[in-house]
Amino acid sequence: MIKVRDMTVAYSGSPIFTNLSITFEPGKITGIIGPNGAGKSTMIKGLLGLIHKQGGEITLHDKPVSKQLKNIAYVEQRAALDLTFPINVFDTVMTGTYPNLGLFNIPGTKEKEATSQALADVNLSEFSQRQIGELSGGQLQRVFVARAIVQKADVIILDEPFVGIDMKSEAEIMSILKRWQAEGKTIIVVHHDLNKVTKYFDNLVIINRGIVASGTTTEVFTKENITKAFSGDLSTILFSDKEPENA
Amino acid sequence: MRSIGLFIDGLMQYNFLQTALITSILVGIMSGIIGSFIILRGMSLMGDAISHAVLPGVAVAYILGINLLVGASIFGILASLLIGLVTMKSKLKNDTAIGIVFSAFFALGFILISLAESATNLHHILFGNVLAVSDSDLVTTAIVLAVVLIFVVTFYKELLITSFDNTFAKAYGLKTQVMHYSLMLVLTLVTVTALQTVGIILIVAMLITPAATAYLLTNRLSHMMIVAAIFSVISSVIGLYLSFTFNWASGPAIVLTAAIFFSVAFLFSPKQGIIFKKKIS
Numbered sequence: 001m002i003k004v005r006d007m008t009v010a011y012s013g014s015p016i017f018t019n020l021s022i023t024f025e026p027g028k029i030t031g032i033i034g035p036n037g038a039g040k041s042t043m044i045k046g047l048l049g050l051i052h053k054q055g056g057e058i059t060l061h062d063k064p065v066s067k068q069l070k071n072i073a074y075v076e077q078r079a080a081l082d083l084t085f086p087i088n089v090f091d092t093v094m095t096g097t098y099p100n101l102g103l104f105n106i107p108g109t110k111e112k113e114a115t116s117q118a119l120a121d122v123n124l125s126e127f128s129q130r131q132i133g134e135l136s137g138g139q140l141q142r143v144f145v146a147r148a149i150v151q152k153a154d155v156i157i158l159d160e161p162f163v164g165i166d167m168k169s170e171a172e173i174m175s176i177l178k179r180w181q182a183e184g185k186t187i188i189v190v191h192h193d194l195n196k197v198t199k200y201f202d203n204l205v206i207i208n209r210g211i212v213a214s215g216t217t218t219e220v221f222t223k224e225n226i227t228k229a230f231s232g233d234l235s236t237i238l239f240s241d242k243e244p245e246n247a
Numbered sequence: 248m249r250s251i252g253l254f255i256d257g258l259m260q261y262n263f264l265q266t267a268l269i270t271s272i273l274v275g276i277m278s279g280i281i282g283s284f285i286i287l288r289g290m291s292l293m294g295d296a297i298s299h300a301v302l303p304g305v306a307v308a309y310i311l312g313i314n315l316l317v318g319a320s321i322f323g324i325l326a327s328l329l330i331g332l333v334t335m336k337s338k339l340k341n342d343t344a345i346g347i348v349f350s351a352f353f354a355l356g357f358i359l360i361s362l363a364e365s366a367t368n369l370h371h372i373l374f375g376n377v378l379a380v381s382d383s384d385l386v387t388t389a390i391v392l393a394v395v396l397i398f399v400v401t402f403y404k405e406l407l408i409t410s411f412d413n414t415f416a417k418a419y420g421l422k423t424q425v426m427h428y429s430l431m432l433v434l435t436l437v438t439v440t441a442l443q444t445v446g447i448i449l450i451v452a453m454l455i456t457p458a459a460t461a462y463l464l465t466n467r468l469s470h471m472m473i474v475a476a477i478f479s480v481i482s483s484v485i486g487l488y489l490s491f492t493f494n495w496a497s498g499p500a501i502v503l504t505a506a507i508f509f510s511v512a513f514l515f516s517p518k519q520g521i522i523f524k525k526k527i528s
Contacts, residue, residue: 086287088467106404
């Protein structure tokens with residue numbers, strides 16, 4: 001279980017959110033949704049200590065998260081990487097073993113086997129020697145999911161994993177998330193496509209510069225909450241023909 | 248080709264030429280390896296900056312009679328810290344911070360060197376004079392190469408991940424700042440050693456040109472470093488030969504040779520060469 005208490009993050013004086021508190025449960029896939037600029041990625045980065053926080057306490061298994069960061073696998077938004085880097089698919093996935101290896105140790109047989117297995121799990125075994133720039137967007141996203149597999153972390157955080165990828169990749173990633181869920185891991189997904197929210201997530205957090213609502217998806221994904229966080233127009237479109245399904 | 252025979256005769260005969268050859272090879276290996284990380288991290292300008300910023304350190308070391316490496320390392324690290332500070336604490340972008348700091352350091356070094364004129368030769372520091380390398384310089388060069396190899400072998404995994412995906416490295420708790428400044432320190436050591444063969448002004452070429460050539464030809468970091476080191480060594484040896492034969496400054500001779508190798512790779516690289524690309528499209 002990962003707990004965020006009273007987290008405040010501000011960029012050059014203006015706060016993105018103030019005293020944000022939220023709990024993520026193990027064995028659940030939790031979606032985070034909110035309009036552009038709502039602070040979704042900022043919340044994740046604050047949680048991971050990637051950006052400066054003005055305040056807040058984050059714990060994993062009731063101990064400070066900063067001491068156990070290797071127990072969180074983070075799948076960043078894809079766009080941020082240099083895809084011309086001289087590295088192939090296999091070696092990219094194997095970097096997921098680095099957090100647990102620590103300094104001075106190099107990946108051995110065990111790590112290489114885990115890497116091969118993870119590549120098989122995401123159906124990319126045949127691409128293992130490809131340079132990463134030669135993959136499609138969906139394949140690339142599966143590479144980073146495979147890297148999260150080999151990290152063997154209790155918490156997995158994915159930032160917009162389904163943006164710009166093919167249906168097959170999306171389904172395969174989703175099946176890995178379900179597997180993690182069955183293993184009792186805590187899975188957090190920043191998401192933007194409101195259509196698949198009820199299908200994908202057990203729990204849902206709606207944010208807009210602070211928590212608008214959080215709880216089980218059925219409780220939270222309502223016309224009222226979407227209106228509050230996004231706009232009335234959007235919620236009317238979303239809920240007009242789906243009312244019976246969500247009720 | 249008689250001149251090659253003369254060069255080889257010279258190698259047999261003159262101790263200074265043997266020292267120069269070995270120094271060129273050692274410097275070639277280390278600059279190819281560290282240069283690979285410099286270009287992959289998008290720090291070519293930083294490499295240029297650090298190499299210029301060691302000048303006051305060289306001057307101070309001459310004036311005080313202390314080891315060149317000590318003086319240069321202090322100023323090299325000081326410059327990279329200052330660049331980091333200006334970038335973090337102001338609205339300026341990194342390249343501007345680099346430009347301000349390194350030109351100021353270089354200017355300071357220039358003035359200090361002219362104060363110490365009698366002890367040293369500015370032209371040699373700026374453009375390199377590998378034929379004047381002493382045996383003790385050679386020992387220092389060998390030690391620096393050992394440090395570079397130990398550093399890269401020990402922290403290969405950390406260097407790879409911070410170069411490739413720094414956010415991931417930070418997210419799992421790696422001290423990425425420590426890696427950055429360690430690399431800057433090693434870069435400074437390489438710079439001071441490369442100063443003998445190519446001189447301060449052209450060190451950046453030794454760091455990035457062979458590494459860039461290798462980048463066009465390889466798909467794995469370990470291969471890139473090896474290929475970069477090989478190009479760097481070949482360029483250094485050919486440059487030394489040209490320098491000895493035609494009495495050119497060693498720095499420009501080495502750097503031009505490296506640039507010719509790059510041009511060939513740029514045109515004909517099987518994967519990224521512009522000629523080959525045209526054919527398939």
